[in-house]
Amino acid sequence: MPRFYCPVPLATGALIGLPAGAARHVQVLRMQPGHAITLFNGEGGEYDATITHMGRSDVQVQMGQHHALEREARRAVHLLAGITANDRMDWLVEKATELGVASITPLVAERSVLKLKGERAEKKIAHWQGVAVAASEQSGRNRVPLIHPAVTLGEWLKKTPLGARWVLSLAPGAQSLATLADQTPMGEAVTVLSGPEGGLSPTEEVAALAAGFAPLSLGPRVLRAETAPLAVLAICA
Numbered sequence: 001m002p003r004f005y006c007p008v009p010l011a012t013g014a015l016i017g018l019p020a021g022a023a024r025h026v027q028v029l030r031m032q033p034g035h036a037i038t039l040f041n042g043e044g045g046e047y048d049a050t051i052t053h054m055g056r057s058d059v060q061v062q063m064g065q066h067h068a069l070e071r072e073a074r075r076a077v078h079l080l081a082g083i084t085a086n087d088r089m090d091w092l093v094e095k096a097t098e099l100g101v102a103s104i105t106p107l108v109a110e111r112s113v114l115k116l117k118g119e120r121a122e123k124k125i126a127h128w129q130g131v132a133v134a135a136s137e138q139s140g141r142n143r144v145p146l147i148h149p150a151v152t153l154g155e156w157l158k159k160t161p162l163g164a165r166w167v168l169s170l171a172p173g174a175q176s177l178a179t180l181a182d183q184t185p186m187g188e189a190v191t192v193l194s195g196p197e198g199g200l201s202p203t204e205e206v207a208a209l210a211a212g213f214a215p216l217s218l219g220p221r222v223l224r225a226e227t228a229p230l231a232v233l234a235i236c237a
Contacts (some may be wrong), residue, residue, distance in 0.1 A: 077100070088225070134145055
């Protein structure tokens with residue numbers, strides 16, 4: 001059954017008009033009155049709904065039963081991910097969402113090819129949030145991960161978010177994911193820091209370690225910038 005993100009108050013029995021994004025998607029699929037769909041607003045669970053009206057630019061639905069389903073990962077993992085070039089960041093956001101990421105903060109790292117600021121940054125963040133919405137609809141998630149504004153590592157460190165911190169590292173002495181996961185209670189959120197193509201600079205890695213990030217190794221092979229954080233998510237999910 002088609003699923004749509006509907007960021008408005010939802011309640012069983014209500015007759016509502018779909019927001020523009022969801023309405024446009026329903027129209028593209030050429031759905032008709034009487035067709036059944038699933039709606040979720042990111043506040044938990046999902047609703048059955050039936051299309052009652054298809055206009056040129058508006059779609060109305062009758063809300064049905066609420067299902068208190070949760071499909072979130074066992075551990076809340078927040079990615080602080082170096083911005084990668086071309087479409088690789090889109091791919092990272094999409095796959096991270098499918099794997100259950102709690103949030104993503106694009107990192108403007110020293111070695112990032114794509115530098116974001118101003119209006120261009122706002123458009124990119126909005127685009128990546130849309131990618132996360134579409135991936136949530138497709139994967140069955142009922143909560144959409146938040147894509148935070150892009151920051152430098154120094155800016156992020158000033159905020160000092162709570163929870164465990166891991167940084168992907170090729171340095172000798174980095175610990176395995178199994179070891180760090182065993183040392184971190186399941187209920188504790190984790191921030192995973194990863195670099196762009198070429199990795200974090202030595203200065204950035206030193207700053208991360210000084211701020212309490214534990215160095216994390218994924219083994220003897222060197223993974224691509226968009227692959228490494230997904231490997232962490234796949235194991236933590």
